[in-house]
Amino acid sequence: MPLKPDPSIEITAFRWVPPFAQGVVRDLRVRWALEEAGLHYRVRLLDLQRPPEYLREQPFDQVPTYRDSEIHIFESGAIVQHIGEKCEVLLPRETAARMRAIQWSYAALNSVEPALWNLALIDLFYASEKWSRLRRPGAEALARLKLKRLSDWLGESEWLDDRFTIGDLMMVTVLRNVRHTGLIAEQANLAAYLERGEQRPAFQQALSDQLAVFREHEPQGAAA
Ligand SMILES: N[C@@H](CCC(=O)N[C@@H](CS)C(=O)NCC(=O)O)C(=O)O
Numbered sequence: 001m002p003l004k005p006d007p008s009i010e011i012t013a014f015r016w017v018p019p020f021a022q023g024v025v026r027d028l029r030v031r032w033a034l035e036e037a038g039l040h041y042r043v044r045l046l047d048l049q050r051p052p053e054y055l056r057e058q059p060f061d062q063v064p065t066y067r068d069s070e071i072h073i074f075e076s077g078a079i080v081q082h083i084g085e086k087c088e089v090l091l092p093r094e095t096a097a098r099m100r101a102i103q104w105s106y107a108a109l110n111s112v113e114p115a116l117w118n119l120a121l122i123d124l125f126y127a128s129e130k131w132s133r134l135r136r137p138g139a140e141a142l143a144r145l146k147l148k149r150l151s152d153w154l155g156e157s158e159w160l161d162d163r164f165t166i167g168d169l170m171m172v173t174v175l176r177n178v179r180h181t182g183l184i185a186e187q188a189n190l191a192a193y194l195e196r197g198e199q200r201p202a203f204q205q206a207l208s209d210q211l212a213v214f215r216e217h218e219p220q221g222a223a224a
Contacts, residue, residue, distance in 0.1 A: 008069040009034065009041040011079075012058070013210065014048060016217040020124050020180070026076045027064035028210050029173045033080045033166065035202035037087035045213065077109045077170065084166045091166055104160045104167020108174045112146050116177040119143045123180060144183055147175075151187035158196065172197030 011034075013027035027043075034041050046054065050061055057065050058074040065072070066079040073079060081102060084091030092098050119139045126132040150171070154160065159168045175184055175194050184191050197203060 007040060007042070008067070009039060010044055010067050011041055012044050012046055012054075012063045012065045013213065014063055015045040016214050016219060016222075017048070018222070022211060022214050023207055024173075024176050024179070025063065025210065026173070028206055029076045029169060030064045030066060030079050030083070031206035031209055032169055032173070032200075032203050033083040033087075033090060035205045036089050036169070036200075037083050039083070039086070043209075043213070045217070077105055080166050080169060081105060089164070090169065092163075097161065097165075100161050101165035101167045104165065105170045108167065108170035112150060112171065113174045113177065115139075115142045115146045116174060119181070119183075120177045140181075140183070143178060143181075144186070147183055147187055147190060151190045154189050154193055156189065159193075164197075164200075168193075168197055172203070 011027055011030050013031075014025055017025055031041075046063060055061055057072070060074075062074070064076055064079065065074045066082070067073075071082065073082065081091070084101070091101055119136075119142075122132045122136050122139055159165070160171060161167065172194055175190070178184060184194055198207075
């Protein structure tokens with residue numbers, strides 16, 4: 001439901017990724033925020049082999065990047081916060097509530113994602129390595145601990161603060177990093193929280209748009 005067209009908004013995303021990464025590539029966060037804000041956007045698709053000049057936009061050669069008529073930035077957290085500045089649904093205007101939302105966005109990226117992503121790396125990229133079998137139990141224990149802490153904070157609440165914000169948007173996408181495990185299901189309230197986020201129409205639209213690109217550009221013989 002685009003409400004405020006801004007044809008100048010452009011994000012970068014991959015043309016195609018293997019099935020295990022589909023639905024978790026980090027442009028999903030940005031697409032979701034833009035959908036929540038009702039903002040039109042264009043997507044510039046990149047091959048897995050990026051052109052060398054892309055490093056001038058994203059020094060780590062990653063997606064997403066974001067540009068509009070004012071700015072050109074990378075890092076999904078910064079991008080989602082910038083979109084939040086345009087939309088009170090995502091980021092409250094009142095200072096204390098606004099800072100709590102930003103705090104949760106940092107917590108998702110800095111306190112929770114490293115542990116979950118570490119486990120995902122082991123499972124999805126290095127499963128056949130001998131060292132990964134040795135490392136996995138410790139990595140899983142740390143991920144489980146982070147999820148337990150999050151679950152304890154959440155309790156019976158709907159969202160991390162008193163309403164949905166960018167903090168929830170980031171956290172829900174971070175939780176999806178371990179969707180291939182049973183870890184989230186171990187905490188019933190966290191599983192319900194994840195589902196609540198994923199049921200938002202803006203998330204559904206963002207996910208379906210990301211997946212449609214991969215379907216359209218699937219290499220021959222790459223079907224799951
Ligand atoms: N901290 C960055 C991480 C971005 C990131 O990890 N992007 C992945 C896709 S989800 C990527 O481009 N990976 C390719 C690579 O690192 O070579 C952000 O949140 O924007």
